[in-house]
Amino acid sequence: MDPLQAHIRQHLETYLEDLKRLLRQPSVAATGEGVEACAALVAELFAQAGAQVEVLRAPGAAPLVVADFPGPGRTLLFYDHYDVQPPDPLEEWVTPPFEPTVRDGKLYARGAADNKGDLVSRLAAVRALVAVRGGLPCRVRFLVEGEEEIGSVHFERYVREHRDHLAADACIWEFGARDMKERLHLSAGVKGICYLELAIEATSRDLHSSLGAIVEGAAMKMVWALASLKDPQTGRVRVPGFYDRVRPPSPQELEAVRRLPFEEEDLKRLYGVERFIAGKTGADAQYDLYFMPTCTVCGLESGYRGPGSKTVLPRRARAKVDFRMVPDQDPEEIARLVQEHFAAQGFPEMQVQLLGGERAYRSPIDHPFVQLAARVAGEATGRQVLLQPTSAGTGPMYPLGTTLGIPIVSLGTSYWDARGHSPNEHIRLSDWEETIGLMARLLERFGEEAW
Incomplete structure (x- = not known):
């Protein structure tokens, strides 16, 4: 030694x-x-x-x-x-x-x-x-x-x-x-990140859930809004303009990733999943891991979460969402595009706050x-x-x-x-x-x- x-x-x-x-x-x-x-x-x-x-x-x-x-x-x-x-x-x-x-x-x-x-x-x-x-x-x-x-x-x-x-x-x-x-x-x-807090208020107060026949609560609106962000079949983010600034990898970067091992069966066992997003495998899944942006719901809060049952139509709902970004994407621009997307999807009351952003x-x-x-x-x-x-x-x-x-x-x-x-x-x-x-x-x- x-x-x-x-x-x-x-x-x-x-x-x-x-x-x-x-x-x-x-x-x-x-x-x-x-x-x-x-x-x-x-x-x-x-x-x-x-x-x-x-x-x-x-x-x-x-x-x-x-x-x-x-x-x-x-x-x-x-x-x-x-x-x-x-x-x-x-x-x-x-x-x-x-x-x-x-x-x-x-x-x-x-x-x-x-x-x-x-x-x-x-x-x-x-x-x-x-x-x-x-x-x-x-x-x-x-x-x-x-x-x-x-x-x-x-x-x-x-x-x-x-x-x-x-x-x-x-x-x-x-x-x-x-x-x-x-x-x-x-x-x-x-990768970069755009971390958003979303908030929606649907009613003046929590309501009896029987009114769900004529009034929609904040929890359901939030779930619908979140579901509009991604295509469940392809995993693509549905926000218009989201991919416009995505910089493709250089030939050197592509070759470097091609040389990396990608033991997907080991990874699936480690993560406890049966398939990757959109069923991608091999080089396609590896490419997305390194070179594509993401959209992830990190947390969701609304209504009653205690033991037993409480029939309530929630007044408010909050969620936290992060987007992992690739070079040339701008977190402030992504936050604006998400706000515009929610408005176009019928959720103009959705509040979008950028909690943190890094390129x-x-x-x-x-x-x-x-x-x-x-x-x-x-x-x-x-x-x-x-x-x-x-x-x-x-x-x-x-x-x-x-x-x-x-x-x-x-x-x-x-x-x-x-x-x-x-x-x-x-x-x-x-x-x-x-x-x-x-x-x-x-x-x-x-x-x-x-x-």
């Missing part, structure tokens, strides 16, 4: 205690619980590691933590976030979500996989390099936000106003995972930095590396990539069953140790290689 890896192994418990400390601190962006305290804790961890730390603030926004470690030559930027998803439903957790617990070589806690585990693994890599090599091979900058889980609503403003302070030559994004066959996935992009972003998959990250990932882990032109998920890559003009690639510590956003979220500690070593090797190669 070389000195760097030996040092990581020797100090792994110290790094793990830092992670547990961070996981004990709630930081739920949706409710604001613990966000300020968590930002302060992140800043403290960086300062203890020798970074120059600045906590940026904006009206109504969660703090943005920027930490700089000195080194020669170019600057590598790490993007992470300290906020987490709500832990609900609490009754499905085996152990409390903010009491980090190790069981069978896995660390369970809300935020372990998304994204505090990755954040601390990168900080640990910096600490290991300084201890073993006497310093860093390049400048390292961390950018850690507190609103990723609610659409990074103030992130673009932060980046625009502090672009000179955040300048870098390349960026490692927040996530990455090992699949069911232990292959390591890297992504050179993300899609893709770095060129053949960029030298993207290729360097893929090579080092394979060399450092011994795993087969799968480089995706885009993730099917979302993050605020667009404002960072376009404002700073830098290549971005995402890789990290998670694995296929980490259960991010779900009860019993966790990471495998062996993956976490591996990722610390990977990040240290990547920093060394970034400092050595010219491109």
Whole structure:
């Protein structure tokens, strides 16, 4: 074992205690619980590691933590976030979500996989390099936000106003995972998102359901409106203009996806489904996963939901819907098109509120930095590396990539069953140790290689 890896192994418990400390601190962006305290804790961890730390603030926004470690030559930027998803439903957790617990070589806690585990693994890599090599091979900058889980609503403003302070030559994004066959996935992009809250009010008050003979309630109107969004046979979004700006993938992106395995029977078993949307299989389903926008009803609320029966015609109904978007689609335009669609379908009273929107972003998959990250990932882990032109998920890559003009690639510590956003979220500690070593090797190669 070389000195760097030996040092990581020797100090792994110290790094793990830092992670547990961070996981004990709630930081739920949706409710604001613990966000300020968590930002302060992140800043403290960086300062203890020798970074120059600045906590940026904006009206109504969660703090943005920027930490700089000195080194020669170019600057590598790490993007992470300290906020987490709500832990609900609490009754499905085996152990409390903010009491980090190790069981069978896995660390369970809300935020372990998304994204505090990755954040601390990168900080640990910096600490290991300084201890073993006497310093860093390049400048390292961390950018850690507190609103990723609610659409990074103030992130673009932060980046625009502090672009000179955040300048870098390349960026490692927040996530990455090992699949069911232990292959390591890297992504050179993300989809965008348009997250809408819909509300409709049908009557002046809740009514007796016998009046359903002559009055339509809000619940039924909402269901009809939601059903108008997609064709149940083809899965196509029915909103006029929705696909007008969809940018087709480049030949390089198409070829990259063609080379990726797509084990659909394994995926169906994992997700508990018998078929994919529109019955698509093979290359057609894989194309849609990476290159087509989506429409998903995330939640629906109306009327009586308690035990037993209550015959009521609901006054109000609410729903939350997200659209995952591809490059050139605009979340504000999609929100407007949805509003116009509902009016044309006979629901002019439908209120449409854009809760969060992010554009899609893709770095060129053949960029030298993207290729360097893929090579080092394979060399450092011994795993087969799968480089995706885009993730099917979302993050605020667009404002960072376009404002700073830098290549971005995402890789990290998670694995296929980490259960991010779900009860019993966790990471495998062996993956976490591996990722610390990977990040240290990547920093060394970034400092050595010219491109």
